[in-house]
Amino acid sequence: MLPLPAGAHLKPGSEMPLFVIPFPAFDPVLVHLGPFAVRWYALAYIVGILLGWVYARVLIRNKGLWGGPAPMTLIDFDDFVVWVTLGIILGGRIGYVLFYNFPLFSAHPIEIVQLWKGGMSFHGGFTGCVVAVVLFARNRGIPILSLGDITCAVGPIGLFLGRIANFINGELWGRPTDVPWAMVFPGGGPLPRHPSQLYEATLEGLVLLAVLALLIRMGALKRPGLIVGSFACFYAVARSTCEFFREPDAQLGFLWGEATMGQLLSIPLFIAGLGFIIYALKHPALRSQ
Numbered sequence: 394m395l396p397l398p399a400g401a402h403l404k405p406g407s408e409m410p411l412f413v414i415p416f417p418a419f420d421p422v423l424v425h426l427g428p429f430a431v432r433w434y435a436l437a438y439i440v441g442i443l444l445g446w447v448y449a450r451v452l453i454r455n456k457g458l459w460g461g462p463a464p465m466t467l468i469d470f471d472d473f474v475v476w477v478t479l480g481i482i483l484g485g486r487i488g489y490v491l492f493y494n495f496p497l498f499s500a501h502p503i504e505i506v507q508l509w510k511g512g513m514s515f516h517g518g519f520t521g522c523v524v525a526v527v528l529f530a531r532n533r534g535i536p537i538l539s540l541g542d543i544t545c546a547v548g549p550i551g552l553f554l555g556r557i558a559n560f561i562n563g564e565l566w567g568r569p570t571d572v573p574w575a576m577v578f579p580g581g582g583p584l585p586r587h588p589s590q591l592y593e594a595t596l597e598g599l600v601l602l603a604v605l606a607l608l609i610r611m612g613a614l615k616r617p618g619l620i621v622g623s624f625a626c627f628y629a630v631a632r633s634t635c636e637f638f639r640e641p642d643a644q645l646g647f648l649w650g651e652a653t654m655g656q657l658l659s660i661p662l663f664i665a666g667l668g669f670i671i672y673a674l675k676h677p678a679l680r681s682q
Contacts, residue, residue, distance in 0.1 A: 416576045419561040437558035438481075441551030446474050448547045458614045460679060465535045470543065473529050477544060480525030481518045488517010492654060493642055515552070515632070516658040522548075538617030545624035546605050553598025560590035567592075567638045581640070589639040596631035612678065619673035625666025629659035
């Protein structure tokens with residue numbers, strides 16, 4: 394534990410913590426390979442996609458979860474990984490450019506392709522995944538909602554690793570606080586802050602993964618669209634909750650009614666999720682037990 398940095402101050406009425414937890418001095422670059430650098434953030438994407446691919450193959454193989462053979466083959470999903478990877482990267486980057494820093498990128502368009510500088514939007518990445526699912530499913534003649542269910546079921550793995558990478562990079566820190574586990578982040582000024590990246594890793598990653606796994610064990614894959622809807626609704630609630638502890642992006646700040654961009658974008662996501670859930674529950678299961 395370290396003493397509170399000199400000059401730090403909190404909101405009126407808040408108690409001043411005597412100590413704060415020091416932020417671990419992580420190097421954002423995992424390893425240098427000649428002129429190239431492998432960063433933790435890139436590794437999080439790679440490992441997340443690989444683990445998601447392995448988990449998806451397990452789900453597709455398990456006939457009991459579908460009440461019979463899955464409506465897609467392992468080869469189908471193997472080929473789909475390339476499509477969804479492109480959807481995540483392109484959608485995430487385009488979403489960040491449009492929603493979070495459009496004035497900067499419109500003035501300096503060359504920076505749009507400089508992904509190593511950071512800047513990805515979950516809501517944009519999710520939209521990119523939707524496009525990839527629809528296009529690939531139509532191309533292969535497999536059910537769009539079932540492919541979407543599998544994609545959403547494994548998605549929290551990547552979300553968890555991505556938030557851990559945000560923490561390692563010391564970015565997207567939380568709001569000033571006096572909680573005992575507050576941290577002073579290298580770029581966040583002298584104030585102790587919520588480690589909101591870890592809150593998001595827990596809720597959007599581990600908890601969401603467990604919830605969806607439980608629904609799958611209860612037969613959710615037999616109702617196409619149910620996992621997609623559950624993912625969208627739970628993520629929207631989890632993200633909106635964590636936004637109360639996360640510092641808004643400096644270039645945006647608070648928007649309408651003190652809401653953040655993450656909260657506003659989660660509203661249509663939640664509504665769409667409810668629509669998928671209602672649709673799934675109104676239609677009969679694919680097969681009986």
